[in-house]
Amino acid sequence: MxxxxxxxxxxxxxxxxxxxxxxxxxxxxxxxxxxxxxxxxxxxxxxxxxxxxxxxxxxxxxxxxxxxxxxxxxxxxxxxxxxxxxxxxxxxxxxxxxxxxxxxxxxxxxxxxxxxxxxxxxxxxxxxxxxxPNKMNVKGEDLIKVTHYYNDPHLYAFQDVAVVGASNSAVDAALEIYRKGGKVTMIVRGASIGDRVKYWVKPDIENRIKEGSIKAYFNSEIKEILEEHIIVKTANKVQKLPNDFVVALTGxxxxxxxxxxxxxxxxxxxxxxxxxxxxxxxxxxxxxxxxxxxxxxxxxxxxxxxxxxxxxxxxxxxxxxxxxxxx
Structure with missing residues (x-):
């Protein structure tokens, strides 16, 4: 028509x-x-x-x-x-x-x-x-366990969840998933949480990392995603971490x-x-x-x-x- x-x-x-x-x-x-x-x-x-x-x-x-x-x-x-x-x-x-x-x-x-x-x-x-979404361009990124969008934390309760990034969206996701019982690991390319993170949220995420409630790997990146694990490269070594979901909020x-x-x-x-x-x-x-x-x-x-x-x-x-x- x-x-x-x-x-x-x-x-x-x-x-x-x-x-x-x-x-x-x-x-x-x-x-x-x-x-x-x-x-x-x-x-x-x-x-x-x-x-x-x-x-x-x-x-x-x-x-x-x-x-x-x-x-x-x-x-x-x-x-x-x-x-x-x-x-x-x-x-x-x-x-x-x-x-x-x-x-x-x-x-x-x-x-x-x-x-x-x-x-x-x-x-x-x-x-x-x-x-x-900005892709990570790593092997396994097309697995069903990987998403570049985040909606509701309930899905991730009691699961090993890798949150990639340190922007507002990544920090919000990490905190919400943690508070719904998810086991959160943040994979951050830079040396710290992003400077643009909301000022009322940044102390919260930093304190959760400091106390160990949320694990964070800085100066790090995912090298490969497998069905039950992820391969993470840090400044010192390459590690294989248990994983159920990857929430890649990389922009x-x-x-x-x-x-x-x-x-x-x-x-x-x-x-x-x-x-x-x-x-x-x-x-x-x-x-x-x-x-x-x-x-x-x-x-x-x-x-x-x-x-x-x-x-x-x-x-x-x-x-x-x-x-x-x-x-």
């Missing part, structure tokens, strides 16, 4: 920033469509069940719509409810569970998905970075293949996409970037709170151009 309508802008990704782009487009009277390959705010939906945001609720707000939470730092469930209510209350034009497969630039852009075909004068890519990356496929240049060793910081327009005229994806491999650079402004920058640029072509 083909859609012959020419949109002013198509937004790829229905995360918080994509939703904000839709809000601003609607306010400016632009025709728009949001296309999301999963559920609404897909990345947030896939966060751990018990996750609590680092940011306070007001920093996660869109378009001055109040975000009321029980505590200063809201939970995943509160965020899901907040963004869903924004989408429903504002009757945003969003297609869920539809994947963009190809973008071709003619006089306008032709966007082909797995369900339909669309045309648009402009495109905003706001796809985040949560879909592609994620944007879909660089997709960006290159649509013509966006990636700069330096961090693969940062090329864009104008004032308009957020890429090297491809009419294609804009919004949100976390702007940081390339530097996925810690952009968050909801500091990239909300991207929607205003982009939509203002598109609206101004639209005004010039209609008069």
């Amino acid at each position: 083909k859609n012959s309508k020419l949109f002013d802008v198509i937004i790829i990704g229905a995360g918080p920033i994509g939703i904000n782009c839709a809000l601003q487009a609607k306010k400016k009277g632009l025709s728009y469509l949001v296309i999301e390959k999963g559920p609404l705010v897909n990345s947030l939906y896939n966060y751990p069940a018990n996750m609590q945001f680092f940011s306070t609720s007001e920093k996660l707000e869109l378009d001055d719509i109040p975000f009321i939470s029980k505590e200063a730092k809201p939970s995943k469930q509160e965020a899901l409810e907040y963004y869903r209510r924004i989408a429903t209350s504002n009757h945003l034009n969003i297609n869920l569970f539809e994947k963009v497969e190809e973008i071709e630039k003619l006089k306008s852009f032709k966007i082909k998905t797995d369900k339909n075909q669309y045309h648009s004068k402009n495109i905003i890519v706001s796809t985040g970075f949560y879909d592609i 994620y990356q944007p879909n660089f293949t997709f960006l290159k496929k649509i013509g966006i240049k990636l700069e330096d060793d961090k693969r940062i996409p090329s864009y104008n910081s004032e308009t957020m327009e890429t090297n491809v005229d009419g294609i804009f970037l919004a949100g976390v994806i702007c940081g390339g491999e530097e996925t810690h650079k952009w968050f909801i709170e500091n990239s909300r402004v991207h929607a205003h920058q982009i939509i203002s640029t598109i609206a101004e151009r639209h005004k010039k072509t209609t008069f």
Whole structure:
């Protein structure tokens, strides 16, 4: 089925920033469509069940719509409810569970998905970075006992669990699994717990390691994963450790293949996409970037709170151009 309508802008990704782009487009009277390959705010939906945001609720707000939470730092469930209510209350034009497969630039852009075909004068890519995990590239990583995502600690009760990494997600997983009765071993490439770990959590994990409740191997890495063991290389030796599950929280990356496929240049060793910081327009005229994806491999650079402004920058640029072509 083909859609012959020419949109002013198509937004790829229905995360918080994509939703904000839709809000601003609607306010400016632009025709728009949001296309999301999963559920609404897909990345947030896939966060751990018990996750609590680092940011306070007001920093996660869109378009001055109040975000009321029980505590200063809201939970995943509160965020899901907040963004869903924004989408429903504002009757945003969003297609869920539809994947963009190809973008071709003619006089306008032709966007082909797995369900339909669309045309648009402009495109905003706001796809985040949560879909592609950074692999360890070791033998046995494809075993069913290995996951690069973490949801609920109950699964790991009374099991030997290796948590790989020392970021916020890895620390949260290690503490939750330990408190549900899991036997946790952390495998950390660096010399210590990460500096960006939430300040109210870092003393907790450090104390659990110090007292021996959680075992941690620093300056270490997994070399091989077996059905009942893992092989770990430390600074001094190679060890074989009993293991039931590996939770490898080694970070994620944007879909660089997709960006290159649509013509966006990636700069330096961090693969940062090329864009104008004032308009957020890429090297491809009419294609804009919004949100976390702007940081390339530097996925810690952009968050909801500091990239909300991207929607205003982009939509203002598109609206101004639209005004010039209609008069």
